[in-house]
Amino acid sequence: MRFSYPSTLTEGVLIHLLSLFFTVFLNIITLGTLFFISKTGLAGESGKGKEDNFGKKEPIQFIPATLVKLGTPPDPDGVLHRKVPALATGPKDKIPVSTELNVPKKNYPEDEKAPMFAVEDSKIRKVFEKARAFAEITDNPAIEGLPDGVPEGEVTDPSLVKAGNIYATKLYRIFKEMWVVPSYMSQKEIESLMVKVRVIISPDLKISDYKLVKKSGNSGFDASVIEIFKKFETEGRSLPEPPDEIASKLFEGGLEIRFYGKDFGK
Amino acid sequence: MILSGRGGHIFRTLFLLGILILFSFPRSSFEQADKSVEEGSSLQIDVFGPSTDLFKMAVVPPVGIETGSKQVQDILEWDLKLSSLFYLLDKKSFIESSEKPVDSIDENAWISVGAQGVIKGKVSIVGGDFELELNLFEVVKKQTPVLGKKYSGKLTELRGSVHNFVNLVIEHFTGIKGIFGSRILFARRTGPKRKDIFTVGMDGWGLAKITDNGSINTIPSWGPGSVIFYTSFISGFPFLYRSDRKEPVLKGEGLNMGAAVAPGGGKMAVVMSVDGQPDIFLTDLEGKILKRLTNSPGIEVSPAWGPGGQIAFVSNMGGSPQIYVMNADGGGVRRVTFRGNYNTEPCWCPRCDTPQIVYSSRDGGSYDIYTVNLSSGQVKRLTESQGDNTSPAWSPDGRLIAFYSTRGGIFLMNTDGLNQNLILKGHAETLRWR
Numbered sequence: 001m002r003f004s005y006p007s008t009l010t011e012g013v014l015i016h017l018l019s020l021f022f023t024v025f026l027n028i029i030t031l032g033t034l035f036f037i038s039k040t041g042l043a044g045e046s047g048k049g050k051e052d053n054f055g056k057k058e059p060i061q062f063i064p065a066t067l068v069k070l071g072t073p074p075d076p077d078g079v080l081h082r083k084v085p086a087l088a089t090g091p092k093d094k095i096p097v098s099t100e101l102n103v104p105k106k107n108y109p110e111d112e113k114a115p116m117f118a119v120e121d122s123k124i125r126k127v128f129e130k131a132r133a134f135a136e137i138t139d140n141p142a143i144e145g146l147p148d149g150v151p152e153g154e155v156t157d158p159s160l161v162k163a164g165n166i167y168a169t170k171l172y173r174i175f176k177e178m179w180v181v182p183s184y185m186s187q188k189e190i191e192s193l194m195v196k197v198r199v200i201i202s203p204d205l206k207i208s209d210y211k212l213v214k215k216s217g218n219s220g221f222d223a224s225v226i227e228i229f230k231k232f233e234t235e236g237r238s239l240p241e242p243p244d245e246i247a248s249k250l251f252e253g254g255l256e257i258r259f260y261g262k263d264f265g266k
Numbered sequence: 267m268i269l270s271g272r273g274g275h276i277f278r279t280l281f282l283l284g285i286l287i288l289f290s291f292p293r294s295s296f297e298q299a300d301k302s303v304e305e306g307s308s309l310q311i312d313v314f315g316p317s318t319d320l321f322k323m324a325v326v327p328p329v330g331i332e333t334g335s336k337q338v339q340d341i342l343e344w345d346l347k348l349s350s351l352f353y354l355l356d357k358k359s360f361i362e363s364s365e366k367p368v369d370s371i372d373e374n375a376w377i378s379v380g381a382q383g384v385i386k387g388k389v390s391i392v393g394g395d396f397e398l399e400l401n402l403f404e405v406v407k408k409q410t411p412v413l414g415k416k417y418s419g420k421l422t423e424l425r426g427s428v429h430n431f432v433n434l435v436i437e438h439f440t441g442i443k444g445i446f447g448s449r450i451l452f453a454r455r456t457g458p459k460r461k462d463i464f465t466v467g468m469d470g471w472g473l474a475k476i477t478d479n480g481s482i483n484t485i486p487s488w489g490p491g492s493v494i495f496y497t498s499f500i501s502g503f504p505f506l507y508r509s510d511r512k513e514p515v516l517k518g519e520g521l522n523m524g525a526a527v528a529p530g531g532g533k534m535a536v537v538m539s540v541d542g543q544p545d546i547f548l549t550d551l552e553g554k555i556l557k558r559l560t561n562s563p564g565i566e567v568s569p570a571w572g573p574g575g576q577i578a579f580v581s582n583m584g585g586s587p588q589i590y591v592m593n594a595d596g597g598g599v600r601r602v603t604f605r606g607n608y609n610t611e612p613c614w615c616p617r618c619d620t621p622q623i624v625y626s627s628r629d630g631g632s633y634d635i636y637t638v639n640l641s642s643g644q645v646k647r648l649t650e651s652q653g654d655n656t657s658p659a660w661s662p663d664g665r666l667i668a669f670y671s672t673r674g675g676i677f678l679m680n681t682d683g684l685n686q687n688l689i690l691k692g693h694a695e696t697l698r699w700r
Contacts, residue, residue, distance in 0.1 A: 263315035
């Protein structure tokens with residue numbers, strides 16, 4: 001780039017004064033903007049952005065997701081099949097039943113159904129329940145599904161699944177697996193806490209930035225969540241490839257993750 | 267000429283810099299993300315149920331003279347290990363440059379070895395005096411210390427200073443100060459027909475002998491200040507003594523033993539056999555009987571005060587030795603152990619969320635340590651298949667349990683029975699921790 005110099009002193013003075021004015025003015029604006037950004041957290045620095053304190057508990061809202069089951073693709077021409085155990089799992093001949101003949105009858109209120117069997121806590125009922133459970137166990141169950149499904153999946157037809165459900169489940173599993181809270185915290189304490197994190201994902205599927213938008217109020221719990229994102233950074237981890245339907249949404253709108261201590265250790 | 271010369275260059279450069287900074291500053295992608303969240307068009311995930319693990323701590327050998335450095339590091343590591351709150355990383359894995367100052371860390375160097383916390387420091391020893399600086403870092407939080415302390419004093423005080431720092435580290439993470447520096451009181455066989463009373467620091471250091479009268483001295487308990495109560499056969503009878511007096515405080519006929527001083531002080535529960543049958547009485551600290559607390563046809567022994575003023579004790583009123591609790595006035599007696607037919611040596615948790623008692627129980631031919639939760643009735647077994655384990659004592663903060671094991675001496679473990687560490691070799695019985 002080349003600069004042209006003024007030909008006269010007057011012009012030069014005027015231009016330099018204007019330059020001086022604009023330079024000072026714009027630098028003040030720039031520095032002011034930088035200061036504002038740093039204070040409000042809009043700069044999006046890792047873990048140092050805008051953070052709200054965890055005050056009021058947010059109600060947990062669940063949106064049921066339909067997921068494709070992990071397994072082998074079903075044969076479109078074949079019928080559904082299910083392996084049934086070769087051995088009968090029904091009750092054996094000798095069933096230990098109560099020999100008590102005069103079992104006192106209990107009167108049940110109208111809105112409460114009487115139990116299935118006349119004898120309460122009948123051993124027969126226990127045997128039936130046991131048999132039902134065994135009937136589902138096979139050595140090598142044939143699971144129809146898709147290779148990119150998830151174990152929690154329920155359906156085998158991908159058209160029944162909303163875009164992003166499976167991807168969200170994959171992300172859920174990754175974050176859950178990486179999330180470890182320190183054992184010095186009590187279970188009661190952990191179960192009452194939540195952290196909300198906003199994550200920016202770059203097109204190369206790396207976590208380019210994140211910020212805690214809601215803290216739990218417990219620094220140890222917050223640190224356990226921050227550690228997940230630090231690990232992504234230091235280990236150079238990437239997220240799995242999103243389906244095309246949600247890719248632009250993921251890269252433009254980012255990801256919001258709420259980490260709940262509830263169901264701790266499960 | 268000045269303005270259109272060198273000065274002009276500077277102004278133009280500043281001007282262009284201003285423009286460049288203003289327009290080249292990247293638009294925060296969080297703005298876009300925030301907008302998407304507001305519009306409900308961003309992806310949202312709820313993650314539940316984290317797993318739990320010990321906090322991974324790296325103790326860097328303190329800078330300074332080798333002997334001092336090693337001593338400080340050994341105390342730090344031993345304390346942190348005993349606390350059952352930290353997992354100590356092997357120093358061979360440390361990759362941070364040794365030139366990094368003691369008041370800062372290289373975050374990435376520690377994250378990559380899995381450290382969550384780091385302790386660094388420096389120590390100098392001149393003559394019989396030391397100067398010590400210790401700093402705690404939380405790796406993901408900041409690269410400057412979250413806790414820093416400086417100590418100086420006589421070399422004999424070095425261990426206490428490190429204990430103090432560890433107590434503060436524990437407080438930093440849990441909100442409750444650690445208890446390093448607390449002591450365990452116990453009786454030990456010291457010869458044929460001879461037992462003596464001892465105390466030892468909870469880290470196994472500083473063993474001190476309290477009695478040395480050639481007789482049987484047993485069942486000690488902590489009194490006010492440095493006073494210790496114990497039963498001694500020095501006069502030929504089992505009388506109750508206190509360590510600051512020559513004369514016994516209780517010398518009734520039969521047994522005078524098992525003193526347990528109430529949490530508020532001023533009174534104690536003791537076992538006396540005034541009718542030939544051991545029962546629990548309430549006395550003042552001079553041995554004046556205030557009230558008889560038990561009067562069943564069975565044997566009542568081993569009183570232990572709870573933090574709420576209740577008393578746990580052992581009675582065979584139900585046919586076998588079991589743990590019972592009662593109010594401080596002897597009312598509201600209820601049995602709290604139902605499994606096993608030989609449950610003894612109760613010790614109340616002084617600081618648990620729900621009331622709990624640790625005790626020993628005979629299982630077949632061996633003894634083991636159990637806890638019972640008085641709210642739920644839930645029993646938890648803490649030791650098994652590792653010799654006889656007896657005389658449990660809960661730590662003052664409720665986080666650890668000390669016990670004697672025939673594996674070799676006094677052990678500490680956490681309240682899940684994990685991280686069992688031998689702290690003092692040799693026989694011990696009737697442990698009390700304060």
